[in-house]
Amino acid sequence: MIKKNFTNDKIKLIYEFNPSSPLFARVASILIEEGSILEAIKILENGTKQYPDYPSAYFILAIAKAYTGNEKEAIELINKGNSFINSNETREHYIQVIKEIVEERDSLKDVKKKAIWEEEKSSYVDSIEDRLEVLAEQLSKARINYVPEIDSQTEIEIPEYKGKKIISETLAKIYESQKNYKEAISIYKELIKIHPEKTDYYKNKIKEISEIIDTGLV
Structure with a gap:
């Protein structure tokens, strides 16, 4: 692990002093692993202008675009990169990578939606408590102010609550x-x-x- 980090830092340092180096694709790949997706995209887009026939750069850019939610553009970049090598096996590999990234993003969205629902549910429970407080106050006042009629035999029927x-x-x-x-x-x-x-x-x-x-x- 220490050796890998040292290598990554050295590659990034070389690129820093020479942005025109073809190492830009490797640097972008490292940045993607670190979660700096937008920075990686910027480096890759500039790099592919200088090296327009660099297939690996397009594949890595496709992965970065997939992480930002641009699945359609990611597929187009894979096709462009594959046009230089004409390898169905390589194309299918990266298509599968994009598919897995999209599935991962969707699962994270579901987790986020669940978190939002839990927050809304909590607010709903608080709202019920507030309404019950008002109801308690109203019932208390009603008991004080209510005077039944003499000889009245009428009883108020309260329906039985069968819910939870x-x-x-x-x-x-x-x-x-x-x-x-x-x-x-x-x-x-x-x-x-x-x-x-x-x-x-x-x-x-x-x-x-x-x-x-x-x-x-x-």
Whole structure:
């Protein structure tokens, strides 16, 4: 590994003092390995103007273009480089290299999309929490201001929710404000598993609610 790095540095140094050297293609190849794609393309485009019949330079430039997403131009450069040597085997080799680069780029895009989705999902969850906070406040006010009619036998039927149970501190507070103490305790117990760092806080909430139940103020 040390020998390879020394060789690469020496080649780059020679090119630095003599930009007209045919070593430009080797320097560009080193830069591609280091991830300096745009710098490599600049060197290759200048080099192919000075050495227009240098097939390897076109193949390396094709690889660099593929890394920037220019697949069509990369194929054209492979065909141009191959026109000097007429080797189907060489052409197919570089076509395969370009194909692998494109597949790699696409897989990286998928990873990026997933990361964006995770961020959006997190924002969505935060949005739900915000809406639950507002709902809790509205329910609390509704309980204070609501006065039932005398002799009214009408009960409000609440449809049963059959979806996945939402576990959140806000939901526990809603149950608590509605005096659904058993449900609130159940949520706080689940929250201890999800957020162990807040165990003491949730245990105190469970204790407070249990005391309310024990005193018969339900």
